[in-house]
Amino acid sequence: MFHLQTLELLHWDYCQRVTLPLDGNIITIAGPNGSGKTTLLDALRTLLGLECSGGRTFRTYARHANAETAWLRALVDNRPRGRQNSSRPFASSLLYADQVTLACRIERQGGDWVRRYMIVEGVVEIEQLAEKSERDSLGIEAWRKRLEAAGLTRAIGRVLALEQGQTDRLCELSPKELLRLVFEVFGDQEVLDRYEQARSHQQQLAKEVQTAEGELARTQAQLAELANRVTSYRQWQLKIQERERLATEVLPVLQWSEARERLAREGRELHRARLFAAADARAMSARRAGLHELFKEHESTKARLVALEGERRESRAAFDQAREAEKPVEQTVKREDELRALADVEADAAALAARTQQLAGDKDRLRGEYTRVDDKLRHVQGLLAELKDKRLPPPPPEVKPLRQALDDAGIAHHVVADSIDIADERWREAAEGVLRGSRWVVVLKHRSDEARAFAIASKQKYRHYVVSDAAPVPAAKAGSLLAALKVSAPLPTWLARQLDGIRCVASTEEGSGAGGEWITPDAYYRDGRGGRSVAIPPSDHQFGANAVAGRRTSLEAELVRIDAELTRVAKAQAEVDRQLKDAQRAAQGHKAAMELSERADEFAEARARLPALRQARAEASTRMTAVEAEHDRLLKASGVHEQNYERAQRELAEGEERQARTAREHVERRKTLQAAALTSREAGAKFPPRWITSIALTALKNEFENARQAEIRAHHVDQELDKGVWETDATVLDRHVRMTQQVRDEEEQLSNRKASNALAATAAGNARERYIDVLRATVRRYKKNVAELGELAGVAAEAQLPHLDNDDTVLAQAGLHVKFNFDGKGEVGLNDGEASGGQQVLKSLILLVGLMKDDETPGGFVFIDEPFAHLDVRNIQLVGHFLRSTRAQYLLTTPITHNVEVFEPSEITLVTSKKPRGERWAPPIAVLARRPEVSEYA
Numbered sequence: 001m002f003h004l005q006t007l008e009l010l011h012w013d014y015c016q017r018v019t020l021p022l023d024g025n026i027i028t029i030a031g032p033n034g035s036g037k038t039t040l041l042d043a044l045r046t047l048l049g050l051e052c053s054g055g056r057t058f059r060t061y062a063r064h065a066n067a068e069t070a071w072l073r074a075l076v077d078n079r080p081r082g083r084q085n086s087s088r089p090f091a092s093s094l095l096y097a098d099q100v101t102l103a104c105r106i107e108r109q110g111g112d113w114v115r116r117y118m119i120v121e122g123v124v125e126i127e128q129l130a131e132k133s134e135r136d137s138l139g140i141e142a143w144r145k146r147l148e149a150a151g152l153t154r155a156i157g158r159v160l161a162l163e164q165g166q167t168d169r170l171c172e173l174s175p176k177e178l179l180r181l182v183f184e185v186f187g188d189q190e191v192l193d194r195y196e197q198a199r200s201h202q203q204q205l206a207k208e209v210q211t212a213e214g215e216l217a218r219t220q221a222q223l224a225e226l227a228n229r230v231t232s233y234r235q236w237q238l239k240i241q242e243r244e245r246l247a248t249e250v251l252p253v254l255q256w257s258e259a260r261e262r263l264a265r266e267g268r269e270l271h272r273a274r275l276f277a278a279a280d281a282r283a284m285s286a287r288r289a290g291l292h293e294l295f296k297e298h299e300s301t302k303a304r305l306v307a308l309e310g311e312r313r314e315s316r317a318a319f320d321q322a323r324e325a326e327k328p329v330e331q332t333v334k335r336e337d338e339l340r341a342l343a344d345v346e347a348d349a350a351a352l353a354a355r356t357q358q359l360a361g362d363k364d365r366l367r368g369e370y371t372r373v374d375d376k377l378r379h380v381q382g383l384l385a386e387l388k389d390k391r392l393p394p395p396p397p398e399v400k401p402l403r404q405a406l407d408d409a410g411i412a413h414h415v416v417a418d419s420i421d422i423a424d425e426r427w428r429e430a431a432e433g434v435l436r437g438s439r440w441v442v443v444l445k446h447r448s449d450e451a452r453a454f455a456i457a458s459k460q461k462y463r464h465y466v467v468s469d470a471a472p473v474p475a476a477k478a479g480s481l482l483a484a485l486k487v488s489a490p491l492p493t494w495l496a497r498q499l500d501g502i503r504c505v506a507s508t509e510e511g512s513g514a515g516g517e518w519i520t521p522d523a524y525y526r527d528g529r530g531g532r533s534v535a536i537p538p539s540d541h542q543f544g545a546n547a548v549a550g551r552r553t554s555l556e557a558e559l560v561r562i563d564a565e566l567t568r569v570a571k572a573q574a575e576v577d578r579q580l581k582d583a584q585r586a587a588q589g590h591k592a593a594m595e596l597s598e599r600a601d602e603f604a605e606a607r608a609r610l611p612a613l614r615q616a617r618a619e620a621s622t623r624m625t626a627v628e629a630e631h632d633r634l635l636k637a638s639g640v641h642e643q644n645y646e647r648a649q650r651e652l653a654e655g656e657e658r659q660a661r662t663a664r665e666h667v668e669r670r671k672t673l674q675a676a677a678l679t680s681r682e683a684g685a686k687f688p689p690r691w692i693t694s695i696a697l698t699a700l701k702n703e704f705e706n707a708r709q710a711e712i713r714a715h716h717v718d719q720e721l722d723k724g725v726w727e728t729d730a731t732v733l734d735r736h737v738r739m740t741q742q743v744r745d746e747e748e749q750l751s752n753r754k755a756s757n758a759l760a761a762t763a764a765g766n767a768r769e770r771y772i773d774v775l776r777a778t779v780r781r782y783k784k785n786v787a788e789l790g791e792l793a794g795v796a797a798e799a800q801l802p803h804l805d806n807d808d809t810v811l812a813q814a815g816l817h818v819k820f821n822f823d824g825k826g827e828v829g830l831n832d833g834e835a836s837g838g839q840q841v842l843k844s845l846i847l848l849v850g851l852m853k854d855d856e857t858p859g860g861f862v863f864i865d866e867p868f869a870h871l872d873v874r875n876i877q878l879v880g881h882f883l884r885s886t887r888a889q890y891l892l893t894t895p896i897t898h899n900v901e902v903f904e905p906s907e908i909t910l911v912t913s914k915k916p917r918g919e920r921w922a923p924p925i926a927v928l929a930r931r932p933e934v935s936e937y938a
Contacts, residue, residue, distance in 0.1 A: 001151030002089040003859055005099065008073040010126055011065035013039045014915045014922040021927060022074075022891070024907030029893045031912030034867070036922060037893040040910070041863045046115070047072040047104045048152060049144045059113040062106045066920070071126045072104040089150040090119070094820050097121045103129050105137065117143040154186075171843035172831045177814025180777070181801060181818060183627050185851045186778045191771065194759065194810070214748045219746060223739050228728045235724035236881060239717055246714040250700060251252070256683050263676055270669055276663050277811045284659060289654050294645045301488040301634055308631045308926050315627045321618040325613055332606035334575070366573045373569055377562045378553055383488070393542050396460060399440050405456045412445035413453070419443075419489035420543050426521055427484040427504055432541050433523035433534030434481065434502065438495055475499055480517060553636070706871040712865040731788040775804050779816065785850035786818060796821035797846055818847065861889035906930065 004022040013036065020040070028039045039061065042052040052058065057225045062070045066839035078100045103126070118129055138146065140847045148154065172180065183192065215744040231892070389394050399415065406413050441464055446451055446485055450468040459467045468488040476482035482499035502525075503518040504906025511518035521523045523535035539554035578792045684692060704710040716897040783799040802814040813830040819827040820838050848864070892906070903909055909925035 001292040001861075002100070004074055004891075005077055005163070006075040007040075007044065007047075008071070008126065009040075009043055010071035011062070011067040012043050012070050012074075012303060013064045014074060014920070015065075016038075016921040016926075018051060020910055020925060021929065022889075023077075023906055024889075024929075025837050025890065026890045026905050026910045027910065028903055028906035029891065029910045029912065030896055032896055035910055035912040036925075040912070040925075042894065043072055044074070044863065047074055047102060048107075048138055048147060058104075058106055062108075068108050069173055070106040071129075072106075073126055073129070074102045075123060076100050076102055077856065090146075091145055093119060095119070095121045099123055101129075104605055105129070109471070111709050115140065119143075119146060123732065126285070140159045148610060170582040171840050171847060175802075175830065176813070177816055177818045178830065179816035180820070182778065182782050182851065183775070186782075188775055196808075197759075209757055211752065212746065213730065214741070216746045218771045219739070219743050222926070223736075226732060226736045226739055229729075230730045232725075232727035233729065233732055236721075236724075237726060239721050239726075243714065243717045243721065246710060246717065250704060250710045251689050251707060251714065251888055253687060253697070254700055254704065255681065255701075256687070257692070258707055259676070260680055260684075263673060263680060264788060266669070266673055270666065270673065273662065273666060277659065280659055280662070281654060284652065284655050288656065291648045291652055294648055305631070305634050308627065308634060311627050312624075312631050315620070315624040319617070319624045322613070322617040322620040325616070329606045329610050329613055334602060345626050362576045363573070366569055366576060370566065370573060373562060373566045377642040378560070379564060380559050380562060399464075401900070402442070402457060402460050402462050406442070406453060409452060409456060411449045411453055411456075413442050413449075414445075414489050415439070416441045416443065416491065417542050418490065419487060420764045421486040421488070422484065423486040424484040425536070426543070427481065428524070428543075429535055430504070430519045430521060430523045431481060431485060431545065433536055434499070434525060436518065436536055436540075438465075438492075438532070441492060441495070442466045443470045443490060443492060444468040463574065465492070468494055471496070479503055498547045516732075527903050553632075664708050675690055772804050772806055776801070781803075782816075782850055786846055789846045789849050790820070795842060795846070797843075818843075820846075861891065863891045 006019060007022055008017075008019045010017045015036070029040055031037050038053060041706075042056060042061065043054055046058040046061075052060070076089075076099070078088050078090050078095060079098050080091075088096055096870075098907055099122060101118075101120050101122065101124045103120075104115055105118070116134075116139070116758045118132065118137050120129070120132075156920075159933075163787050184189075322393065395415070395417065403413070403415070416435070420435065422431055422433075442453070442457070442462075444450060450466075453466050453468075456462075472490050473482065473487045473496050476485075477500055480500050481502040481504055482496065484504060485499065501517050503511070503514065503516060504521060505514065505518045508520060508524055508526075508531070511520065517527050519534075523533060525532060525534045537554065539558070591884050690696060704713065729732040764879075778798070779801055783801060786797045786799045800817040800819070802816055803810060804814055805811075818830055820839070820843055821827050821830075822842075828839075845864075896911075907930045909928040913923040913929065916924040
């Protein structure tokens with residue numbers, strides 16, 4: 001069993017807050033009468049789930065403090081009694097710390113005081129306990145079971161509950177009284193009393209119950225029939241009331257309220273439409289001004305293009321002229337270089353043969369390179385041919401077969417590439433990059449076609465998504481990538497959500513500062529995974545007519561580049577062919593050195609003129625390239641301006657038509673709403689004011705939702721009243737009340753009789769001889785306890801086993817005789833007048849501690865009020881020696897008028913004082929702790 005270590009009281013009786021050490025074997029509570037000694041013991045009894053002494057309860061002490069909440073908290077020892085954690089007192093509660101906190105919270109609820117208990121691991125203060133929820137607390141019965149599992153058995157609890165004066169007068173009891181006390185402490189007397197009571201009532205109750213059951217059955221049958229009639233009558237009344245309420249209040253009010261809501265909603269919509277119309281009018285003015293600016297800009301670009309055409313022709317003619325002047329001179333210089341190279345090797349037959357072989361290899365290599373470049377040229381020309389007269393770029397080869405199969409199967413669909421155009425060309429590169437993987441997503445018109453479409457796509461191994469979850473695109477958020485697009489058909493919901501969530505930012509610096517998903521005009525994209533470029537070349541653009549123009553421009557530039565590369569390869573072929581022929585002629589005897597000598601003057605003149613001609617040709621080329629670039633830029637800008645102008649014209653015309661139509665509709669709707677509002681006001685004036693308050697209308701809507709639901713309910717009520725069978729006699733209510741009370745009284749009487757009879761039958765059915773063995777075991781246990789405690793006190797104590805038999809008279813006359821032998825002077829009985837006062841106290845203590853001693857749960861603690869009363873010094877020493885020798889924990893009380901020897905066995909002394917008159921709280925409790933003994937050899 002556990003030991004007490006500390007006790008803390010908060011608002012208990014007249015203690016404001018006090019913490020007392022109890023970590024000792026013998027604790028003495030000293031103070032004058034009325035100073036609160038028993039109050040401390042009652043605090044511990046309340047904390048342990050026991051009853052207080054002297055007829056007082058925990059409510060008495062809680063009321064004295066005049067506070068809303070009182071706390072009792074104790075810290076107890078939870079160290080294991082062996083080597084295993086399972087031997088800790090509170091191991092059954094899964095608490096394995098060396099210390100455990102026990103607490104009782106007493107608070108006022110509904111005018112009464114209630115107590116709840118807590119058990120927590122370690123040292124926990126009251127403030128921390130107060131923060132715990134109600135689920136962490138226990139009731140009194142659960143608390144007692146927890147403490148009983150920790151060693152506070154029912155026998156120990158009964159001993160701890162003994163009141164003041166009973167502990168030191170146990171030896172004055174007669175043998176019959178002592179035996180009855182032993183049985184009461186160990187729970188046996190309660191069983192014996194119940195057994196006797198059950199047997200005396202069993203036969204009488206059995207006859208009464210049998211008769212009452214028959215009468216009750218007849219009455220219950222009558223009550224059940226009457227209850228059905230009462231239920232039918234009440235339901236009929238409710239139906240009548242509900243029909244009347246639905247017809248006169250609910251339906252008219254709900255219909256009127258819904259009409260009012262429709263009028264208010266249409267009024268708000270009309271006002272919103274008027275604001276939109278005003279905004280549209282301002283936008284139309286801005287569009288007209290913008291259209292004029294677009295026209296001026298377009299005309300300016302066209303005029304500049306006409307001028308650039310002339311400059312373009314002049315620059316190209318100048319370049320061609322410079323190139324024609326440079327070309328023969330360059331050929332002459334190259335001829336000289338070739339002859340010199342040939343002259344170096346023509347004298348050596350082996351070197352000449354090697355050069356000839358090298359030039360032949362170069363000729364074959366250039367022929368292959370020419371073929372590859374020519375194939376590439378033809379491929380680009382084919383791509384350009386595919387774009388001729390096309391509004392949109394062609395799809396990849398796997399798209400057309402799938403779409404053809406879907407059309408053949410009658411499945412309506414479209415692809416994302418056909419439903420999106422770029423409204424703002426600044427964000428074309430960004431949009432093309434983000435939508436590259438979604439171009440050829442197939443969007444089904446009907447969700448019911450999904451299974452067939454999946455089957456076709458699976459058969460053709462179509463690697464793009466086929467989607468049925470699509471919807472028209474809602475209004476895009478300003479500044480999003482979706483706002484830069486023009487969508488003409490439903491899109492997959494996930495794609496529309498993705499595009500609407502991407503913000504368009506001018507630079508990566510702006511995007512990094514804002515966070516979220518964003519993209520720059522040059523297609524640097526940041527999402528939840530990080531940032532990367534999604535830019536693709538213009539030749540791969542797909543969306544809108546401008547994508548065709550972009551692809552065509554890119555392919556034309558690629559065609560020019562390939563054509564230049566083809567020209568370069570052709571020239572290289574011609575040079576290699578000429579050098580090869582010269583080498584072959586040199587092998588036949590023609591001398592390159594001779595030709596160099598003959599044409600020396602011609603070669604020298606050509607080499608002198610070549611730098612100037614090259615400079616002139618480079619300047620002409622630079623001029624021509626600049627003019628060509630400017631022309632291309634203006635040509636592209638002119639196309640964009642023309643598209644913007646045409647789109648602005650179209651949007652302006654549509655806006656003007658829409659504005660006129662909106663104005664006509666606004667006038668008509670306003671007249672209709674004014675007439676409906678007048679009718680609604682006239683109808684509302686006919687209702688009682690309380691019916692149409694906001695609270696009443698809200699309640700009706702919560703109950704019926706709308707007028708249609710109220711109509712359905714009214715129809716159901718009418719059908720139930722017309723087709724149902726109802727009780728319409730009002731007198732059944734009074735008859736039912738009277739009979740219900742009659743049945744309740746009979747049931748209660750019968751239940752009480754049955755319970756008593758069941759208790760008697762259970763006790764009579766138990767084998768009485770078997771329970772006599774339990775009584776004998778209890779007495780043997782107590783005899784053993786008394787003998788062991790007598791040895792500790794130096795007294796020969798022996799309890800004589802009573803004669804217990806299966807007979808009422810024998811049990812009633814049985815008594816427990818205990819003999820004591822002090823100092824070998826002969827045996828004395830319980831109260832035969834031969835023992836001194838100190839011996840009487842020792843006898844009582846032996847009898848008391850024997851009641852709570854348990855070998856299975858060693859240790860424990862005992863509360864004893866004034867054990868040293870009227871004892872001399874010697875007897876006080878004997879009693880103190882006995883208390884120390886038992887190694888239990890004792891809490892003793894003593895008045896301050898006793899001899900100081902009463903404090904000799906105490907390790908801790910608590911000194912209480914009376915509360916001064918007029919003060920709310922009692923003075924603090926003084927604590928005296930014995931200094932630990934130190935060995936002289938230490």
